[in-house]
Amino acid sequence: MSDTRPPAITETDGWLQLGAGRLFFRGWAPEAAAGAPIILFHDSLGCVELWRSFPATLAAVTGRRVLAYDRLGFGRSDAHPGRLGRGFIRAEAEEVVPRLCAAAGIGRFVACGHSVGGGMAAETAARWPERCEKLVTIAAQAFVEDRTLDGLRVAERDFEDPANLARVARYHGDKARWVVDAWIRTWLNPDFAPWTLDEALARLRCPVLAVHGDTDEYGSLEHPRRIAAGRGRAHIFAGIGHVPHRECERELAGVIDGFLREG
Known part of the structure; x- marks a missing residue:
């Protein structure tokens, strides 16, 4: 009888020193990991811990090493020294990613966020x-x-309840208020309204998989369609909201695995 047990996953923690503070990262790897590692980029309230069991599941299903990290100001990483700049999304790619890869020993990779x-x-x-x-x-x-903005306004009202902020603090400690404000105030700021991914999308040279749930309260299906158009494909999960990696973890890992196995 064949062994159908899931592969053992090894977890490894590390730290990266930046000029503004230290970043925490964690890796998950099956014993015989193969292929380019997958780097996970968390959401606006996220951190390594809030990926929960998804990185280990993704490592087991794909047979690849998976790396996640806490951005500055989030999770176990040091506090952010100020406010997020308008170009914070692009800056993460330009300034942090190459240093993270060097610290974690990563050359080629799959980007997943x-x-x-x-x-x-x-x-x-x-x-x-x-x-x-x-x-x-x-x-x-x-x-x-x-x-997206309507969803943020609902969240803004929800965070008037101290209990909701306390739940964020379980993962971000005394940085919780900054985390919430960085999310809501950045996206609701009229100066951020012109932002798009269009320039980055036009420069993509690799295959793309854009996953979305059709009940996502923070974005319509126009987002995955725009991201994937002419570059790959969109995969829409029926009855799934904004957090597919918790709502349909194993199904999502399977879809990603299938995409990575494509030529």
């Missing part, structure tokens, strides 16, 4: 075309949409 992390993954693929083999976006935004 959730929500605003999907934008960072796209900017990373556009900035480092010689190193990024494929791009996966999960519930990513490609432009500032009324549906």
Whole structure:
């Protein structure tokens, strides 16, 4: 009888020193990992811990090493020294990714991001075309949409309840207020309204998979269609909202695995 047990996954933690502070990262790897590692970029309230079991599942299903990290100001990383600049999505790709790869011993990679992390993954693929083999976006935004802003306004009201902020603090500690404000105030700022991923998308040279749920409260299906148009394909999960990696974890890992196995 064949052994159907899932492969053992080894977790390894590390730290990266930047000029503004230290970043925390964690890797998951099956014993016989093969192929380019997958770098995960978290969402606006996210961190390594909030990926929960998805990185280990993704590593087991794909047979690849998976790396996730806490951006500056999030999770176990140091506090951010100020406010997010208008170009923070592109800056992550240009300034942090090459240092992260050097610290983690990564050459070529697959960029995979959730929500605003999907934008960072796209900017990373556009900035480092010689190193990024494929791009996966999960519930990513490609432009500032009324549906996104409406969802943020609901979240803003929800965070008037101290209990909701306390839940964020479980993962971000005393950085929680900054995390929430960085998300809401950045996206609701009229100066951010013209932002799009269009320039980065035009520079992509790798295959693209844009995953989205059809009940996503922070973005319509126009986002995955725009991201994938002429570059790859969109995969739409029926009855799934903004967090596919928690709502349909194994199905999402399977879709990503199938994409990575394509020629």
